């Protein structure tokens with residue numbers, strides 16, 4: 001039985017907050033209402049506290065606990081929910097039907113699938129649907145709606161920080177070229193929040209391009225110019241204040257980025273993958289080398305490891321400002 005203090009209803013919230021602040025509220029017990037009064041459980045015999053028979057507080061089950069209980073056998077302790085679709089990692093599932101139903105019920109997902117990574121130039125996901133059918137959904141992040149079909153185009157939860165960083169960049173009045181736009185992962189936050197005047201969004205995969213158009217429409221964006229095709233052919237030249245290379249294996253595309261920049265130069269956001277041995281020097285070295293070959297010099301502004309891409313391989317982003325060589 002805990003100690004409790006009896007307080008008037010109208011003062012209860014303020015007193016509860018004070019108790020929480022002082023670490024005195026005893027959360028193992030329920031708060032009980034009695035007419036105009038409330039009993040707040042406390043951890044020690046503070047002034048006015050009395051011994052009270054309060055009911056134990058019911059511990060809320062975590063989604064993991066609820067799913068585990070429904071399935072009745074081991075399940076992985078991580079998954080992703082993108083829009084209304086739950087993506088589970090490969091695992092030794094004993095009964096996939098039961099697993100699908102349990103995840104759908106607890107996570108309120110319309111579809112549940114096992115996700116086996118992405119493949120090819122278009123980064124197409126390999127998924128195995130185990131509950132429901134419809135893999136098209138709208139994922140909302142940072143006030144932006146991303147419509148996509150998770151069986152056809154990827155959505156990397158690991159890149160969330162970078163999508164948010166793009167929304168915080170000061171690109172006021174700038175012309176931007178997004179060389180690997182996808183469904184608008186970076187173009188949409190830049191267009192909506194960063195003040196860019198115009199974003200040329202290049203995308204080669206017609207399915208990703210279809211969702212890029214949809215996302216421009218549902219987010220009511222007016223400063224993105226979508227361009228369907230290979231950026232080596234469709235990216236405009238000598239116009240950009242800022243160029244994004246939001247993909248992997250992008251070193252061969254650095255000349256396209258340099259050619260997209262205005263003669264006065266600008267900023268590039270260079271994403272690529274590097275081995276553990278290379279990661280400390282090669283990203284900067286690549287930028288400086290390609291910049292020099294195109295009449296620019298480079299100042300490195302920012303560098304961050306975005307995520308582990310494969311064992312000993314890192315996805316890294318480097319921002320650099322390029323100036324004409326003296």
Ligand SMILES: C[S@@+](CC[C@H](N)C(=O)[O-])C[C@H]1O[C@@H](n2cnc3c(N)ncnc32)[C@H](O)[C@@H]1O
Nearest residue numbers: 122156159180182185203204205208230231246
């Ligand atoms: C999937 S996105 C990369 C992930 C993204 N940065 C994020 O935040 O999740 C890369 C996109 O570049 C597209 N792409 C690949 N090569 C291309 C090229 N040469 N020109 C234009 N788009 C290309 C792919 O189809 C894909 O949609």
